[in-house]
Each structure stands twice: as C-alpha cells, then as structure tokens.
Amino acid sequence: MALDQIITAVVAVIGVPLVLLAYIIVGEQVIERLSDRLQTWIRPYFWALPAVGFATVFMLYPMARTVIFSLRNNDDNAWVGFANYNYFFTFPDTLTALRNSLLWLVFYTFFAVAFGLIAAILLDRVRYEALAKVAIFLPVPISAVAASIIWKFMFEYQPVGATQTGTLNALLGVAHHDPVAWLVDSTTNNAALIFVGIWTAVGFCMVIISASLKAISTEVLEAARIDGANEFQIVWLVVTPLLWPTITVVGTTMLINALKTFDIVYVMTNGAYDTDVIATRMFSQLQSNHIGRAAAVGVVLFIAIVPLMLVNIRRFQQQEEQR
Amino acid sequence: MSAEATRPRESAVGKGVSALDNLGYRLQRLPLHLVIIIFCAIWVVPTIGMIINSFRSLQDMGNAGWWTTLFPPHGFTLASYQAVLEIDGVPQSILSSILITIPATVIQLTIATMGAYAFAWMRFPGRNIFFIVIVALMVVPIQMTLIPVLQLFHLLGIQGTIVAVWLAHSGYGLPFEVFLLRNYLGGLPREIFESAEVDGAGHAVRFLRIAVPMTIPAIASLVIFVFLGIWNDLLVALTFLGTSQFRPFTVMIAQLVTSFGGGWQFLTAAAVLQMALPLAVFIFLQRYFVRGITSGSVKG
Numbered sequence: 001m002a003l004d005q006i007i008t009a010v011v012a013v014i015g016v017p018l019v020l021l022a023y024i025i026v027g028e029q030v031i032e033r034l035s036d037r038l039q040t041w042i043r044p045y046f047w048a049l050p051a052v053g054f055a056t057v058f059m060l061y062p063m064a065r066t067v068i069f070s071l072r073n074n075d076d077n078a079w080v081g082f083a084n085y086n087y088f089f090t091f092p093d094t095l096t097a098l099r100n101s102l103l104w105l106v107f108y109t110f111f112a113v114a115f116g117l118i119a120a121i122l123l124d125r126v127r128y129e130a131l132a133k134v135a136i137f138l139p140v141p142i143s144a145v146a147a148s149i150i151w152k153f154m155f156e157y158q159p160v161g162a163t164q165t166g167t168l169n170a171l172l173g174v175a176h177h178d179p180v181a182w183l184v185d186s187t188t189n190n191a192a193l194i195f196v197g198i199w200t201a202v203g204f205c206m207v208i209i210s211a212s213l214k215a216i217s218t219e220v221l222e223a224a225r226i227d228g229a230n231e232f233q234i235v236w237l238v239v240t241p242l243l244w245p246t247i248t249v250v251g252t253t254m255l256i257n258a259l260k261t262f263d264i265v266y267v268m269t270n271g272a273y274d275t276d277v278i279a280t281r282m283f284s285q286l287q288s289n290h291i292g293r294a295a296a297v298g299v300v301l302f303i304a305i306v307p308l309m310l311v312n313i314r315r316f317q318q319q320e321e322q323r
Numbered sequence: 324m325s326a327e328a329t330r331p332r333e334s335a336v337g338k339g340v341s342a343l344d345n346l347g348y349r350l351q352r353l354p355l356h357l358v359i360i361i362f363c364a365i366w367v368v369p370t371i372g373m374i375i376n377s378f379r380s381l382q383d384m385g386n387a388g389w390w391t392t393l394f395p396p397h398g399f400t401l402a403s404y405q406a407v408l409e410i411d412g413v414p415q416s417i418l419s420s421i422l423i424t425i426p427a428t429v430i431q432l433t434i435a436t437m438g439a440y441a442f443a444w445m446r447f448p449g450r451n452i453f454f455i456v457i458v459a460l461m462v463v464p465i466q467m468t469l470i471p472v473l474q475l476f477h478l479l480g481i482q483g484t485i486v487a488v489w490l491a492h493s494g495y496g497l498p499f500e501v502f503l504l505r506n507y508l509g510g511l512p513r514e515i516f517e518s519a520e521v522d523g524a525g526h527a528v529r530f531l532r533i534a535v536p537m538t539i540p541a542i543a544s545l546v547i548f549v550f551l552g553i554w555n556d557l558l559v560a561l562t563f564l565g566t567s568q569f570r571p572f573t574v575m576i577a578q579l580v581t582s583f584g585g586g587w588q589f590l591t592a593a594a595v596l597q598m599a600l601p602l603a604v605f606i607f608l609q610r611y612f613v614r615g616i617t618s619g620s621v622k623g
C-alpha cells in the first residue's frame with residue numbers, strides 16, 4: 001500500500017511537468033502552422049487554459065454550486081428559499097459562532113497588527129534586532145495544529161490546591177491567585193484562543209511592517225528631530241502615518257485570516273464551551289450532513305469577505321496604473 | 324537609526340563625563356530592552372516549554388511543570404516519541420504528509436508558471452477581467468467550495484485518495500501563485516523577449532529558455548511558501564481525507580488530541596515531529612522563507 005502511494009507520487013512529480021512540457025511543445029507546433037490572425041487569437045487561451053481551468057473547476061464552479069446548495073434542502077431535491085440562512089441567523093449556537101467571529105475580527109486583527117507595528121519599531125532601535133526578530137517570527141512556520149498543542153500546555157489547569165503544571169496557572173500561583181480554567185471558562189476561553197491566533201500572526205505583521213519601516217528615509221526623521229520632536233512624537237506623528245499604506249495591507253490580510261479562523265479552534269476546544277466560530281460551525285454542519293446549512297454558512301463567510309476582496313481589487317488596479 | 328542620532332558623542336569635556344553620559348544613556352534605554360526581552364520571551368518560551376515536555380515522561384508531566392526539568396534530576400526520556408510512533412496509523416500519516424505535499428507543490432507551481440506567462444506576455448481580449456477574477460479568488464474562503472468539490476471527487480471516484488488532495492490544493496493555491504509569478508514575469512526586461520522573438524524563437528522557447536530560468540528566484544521562494552502551507556494545512560486534508568487511511572500528520576494529530584480526554588500530553592512528541600520540518604526550513608533557508616512570506620502579504 002505504502003509502495004503504491006510512493007510510486008503514484010513519484011509518477012506525479014515527474015509526470016505532470018513532462019505532460020505540461022509536451023502540451024506546450026506539441027501545442028505550439030500546431031499553433032505555429034495556423035494563420036497569423038488565428039495564432040494571436042488562440043495562443044493566449046491555449047497558454048492560460050490549465051490555470052484558468054483549475055480555477056474554474058475548483059473555485060468558480062463550486063462557488064456557484066454552493067450558492068444553489070444553500071437555497072435547497074439537505075437532499076438537494078427541493079428549493080427551501082432562505083430557510084438555511086434563517087436557521088443560521090436565529091439558532092442560538094450559530095449566533096454564538098457569529099459573535100465569536102466578530103470578536104476574532106476585532107481583537108485578533110487589532111492586536112496582531114499593533115504588536116507587529118510595536119515590535120518593528122522597537123526592534124529597529126536595538127543592535128540585536130536580527131536575533132529578536134527570529135524569536136518573534138518563530139511561531140510563523142509552526143502549524144496551527146502544533147501551536148494549539150503548545151498553548152494547551154500553557155493553559156493547562158488543575159483544580160485549586162493541586163500542583164499547577166500549566167505555565168500560566170503556575171505564574172498565577174506565584175502571584176497568589178487562584179488558577180483559571182482558561183479554555184473552559186467562557187469568560188476567558190475566547191480571549192485565550194484569540195491570543196494564540198495573535199501569537200502565530202505577529203511575526204508575519206512585524207516582518208512586513210519592518211520592511212517598509214527600513215524604507216523610510218532617515219532625513220525625514222532627522223528633520224523632525226531638528227524641529228524638536230521627541231521619540232514618541234516621531235513614532236506617532238511621522239513614522240506611523242508613513243507606514244499607514246502597509247498597515248492597511250497587513251490589516252486587510254489579518255481581517256481575512258480572522259474570518260477564516262478554523263485550525264486553532266478546532267484543535268484546542270473543537271468549538272466547545274461557546275468557542276465556535278463561523279468556519280468550525282460550517283465544518284460541523286458538513287460532518288452531520290446538513291449540506292444546505294453548511295453551504296449557507298459558507299456563503300455568509302464569503303459575503304463577509306467580499307468588501308475586503310473589493311479593497312484588494314482596487315489596490316491591484318492602482319498598482320497596475322503605476323506599472 | 325534613531326539610536327545613533329540620540330547617542331551622546333564623545334565630548335571634549337573629558338572621559339569621565341562621557342562615561343557618565345554613556346551610563347545615563349544606557350539606563351534610559353533599559354525599559355526598551357526590558358520590553359523587548361519580555362516580548363521575545365512570550366513568543367519563544369511556550370515552544371521551548373513544549374519541546375522540553377516532549378522529552379519527559381507522562382508521569383513527570385502530570386506531577387510538575389516543564390520548568391522543573393531545567394534542574395537536575397532532568398529525567399529526560401524518549402518515551403513519548405516511542406508511544407506516538409507506535410500509535411496505529413501515525414507512521415503512515417507522516418509518509419502521507421510527504422506524499423501529499425511534494426506532488427501538490429510541483430503540480431500547482433508548474434501550472435501556475437505557465438498561466439502566469441500568458442498573463443504577463445500575451446495580449447488577449449478579457450485578459451484584465453480574467454486577472455481581476457484571479458485577484459478576487461485569492462481571498463475566497465475555501466469553505467465556499469468544499470461541498471461541490473467533495474461531490475466532484477465522489478463522482479470521479481477519487482474521494483479519499485491523495486490524488487484528490489493534490490488537485491484540491493492545486494486549485495486553491497493557483498490564483499495566488501499565478502498572481503505573484505505574473506507580477507514577477509511581467510517585471511522582466513521586455514528587450515530580452517523582443518530580441519528572442521526577432522531571432523525567431525517561438526513562445527515555447529521564450530518560455531522555457533528565458534522566462535523559466537529568470538523566474539527561478541521567485542519560484543524558489545514560492546516553493547517554500549507553498550510547501551509549508553500544504554505541510555501545515557488542516558482544513559483541506561480534514562475535509563477530503565478526514566476518515567481516509569491516507570490522512571496526513573496534521574489531521575492525525577488533531578484527531579488524536581480531540582479523541583484523547585486525559586493523557587493527551589504525550590502528543591507533544593507528535594507536535595515536535597510535525598513542526599521539525601518547518602522550523603528547519605525556516606532556520607536554514609531564512610532568506611527565502613521570509614521573502615516568500617512577505618510576498619504573500621496579500622494572501623488571506
């Protein structure tokens with residue numbers, strides 16, 4: 001069995017590039033024999049076909065199909081109007097998921113970007129910048145699954161009186177505070193999960209903000225200093241506004257990540273104790289074979305992302321004009 | 324940059340004053356260093372704690388926190404690693420992770436490079452619209468596509484195979500890769516392509532002999548980015564291989580965590596094994612890795 005898989009994988013790794021190579025060479029041979037007009041017409045589509053084809057089969061067509069599913073019953077044999085959406089916006093469990101996604105949207109985005117900005121600015125002022133950056137970037141390559149296990153240990157809870165083996169509760173013990181059941185207590189669990197998300201994202205924000213911070217000319221800062229601005233004013237009134245375009249790019253990406261949050265919640269609590277978010281909700285509907293409801297959740301998630309998508313398209317068009 | 328500017332210069336008044344100044348300057352900066360050190364500690368200590376725990380016995384983990392192991396007797400053991408690798412399906416899932424990740428990366432990047440070439444160096448009606456659609460698709464949540472794709476795989480009879488996951492990953496990854504490679508390819512000097520055309524080189528030659536070799540730096544960063552994205556992926560594999568014998572390591576770990584009530588702690592060893600590859604890539608290929616990440620700043 002394992003051997004079969006290995007052979008299939010090797011065949012794919014060698015075969016797919018070879019097939020594409022043959023496609024290009026044979027295709028071009030054929031196209032070059034056509035009339036000039038036909039050539040210029042047909043060639044671009046021939047080249048774009050594999051990529052556009054994949055995008056159509058795996059994204060465009062499924063998106064349209066999901067919208068239809070969301071308006072039909074679970075067996076896909078009758079239209080049900082907006083019943084699936086109605087369910088989503090009235091059922092208490094899904095409303096909790098909606099509220100939690102909103103919490104993620106606000107707090108995850110704000111703190112990931114804010115910490116990233118602060119880290120970039122502070123580290124710019126010390127000689128061990130490179131080393132400190134590695135430290136803060138370290139969670140980025142780690143999978144959400146591994147990060148969840150890392151933080152399950154940090155949040156580990158034992159009843160009062162028992163030895164606390166979780167790092168955070170041990171620290172609370174040192175401060176003579178009762179241990180907190182971080183992931184069970186519904187006043188702390190969402191904050192705890194969101195913090196894990198922030199922890200994995202700050203390195204990414206920092207690296208990108210730092211790159212554009214390095215591009216700010218020192219003359220601007222010198223000028224501000226000569227005008228008598230103190231360091232705090234320089235950061236707040238000069239550096240941050242100059243970084244604003246980058247901050248909005250990173251912020252948009254974080255908003256999208258926040259809406260798509262799935263892994264951390266799935267592994268750490270699996271949505272228990274009121275920690276569900278939209279994406280985990282969709283997955284559990286899918287697992288219980290509520291196709292129509294799952295599709296409706298997917299569509300809601302998509303609609304929430306549309307404004308951010310439009311922001312990206314606008315920015316892309318602006319970049320194109322400058323090319 | 325600012326540190327240099329505010330730093331008191333060696334004054335003519337004398338070395339003593341200058342040393343005192345220097346001390347004052349250092350004291351002034353103490354809070355800055357403290358904040359940075361605490362910041363870094365929060366971002367590093369949890370990972371170190373878990374790695375240490377993975378080398379402790381289950382009993383030790385239940386009796387005391389990981390920090391107690393820093394002092395002798397350490398009592399390090401490989402028991403957790405042994406236990407994890409003995410779980411039915413775990414070695415297979417590690418193999419599956421490799422067999423999913425490598426082909427999926429190769430497939431999507433070859434297709435993306437070809438598509439990007441068309442968008443960068445060919446004019447055709449609808450090119451801009453197509454490309455705007457691609458920019459839009461980059462951020463579409465894959466939840467919007469899972470159900471129909473699942474049905475498609477059932478229809479094709481490949482549901483639950485690794486081939487299905489290669490295709491799904493390729494479909495989901497392509498928009499971003501086409502976008503990025505098209506920008507890179509489009510930035511190559513026009514003269515090279517024009518002179519090749521004058522010399523009679525067709526598009527096949529221009530693509531294979533000029534475009535691809537010149538795009539290698541971008542492709543290298545992208546390979547790392549895509550490879551780790553698939554290696555670390557949970558949702559796609561969980562949806563398409565959740566109950567299959569070919570489920571990858573991430574899915575296996577996630578399912579083990581949820582199914583073990585108490586005593587899940589030995590799964591730290593699994594997490595360490597899972598993150599060893601990404602961390603090694605990060606440490607040894609830092610430059611490419613960070614470049615890949617920053618170029619992906621628009622990918623949701």
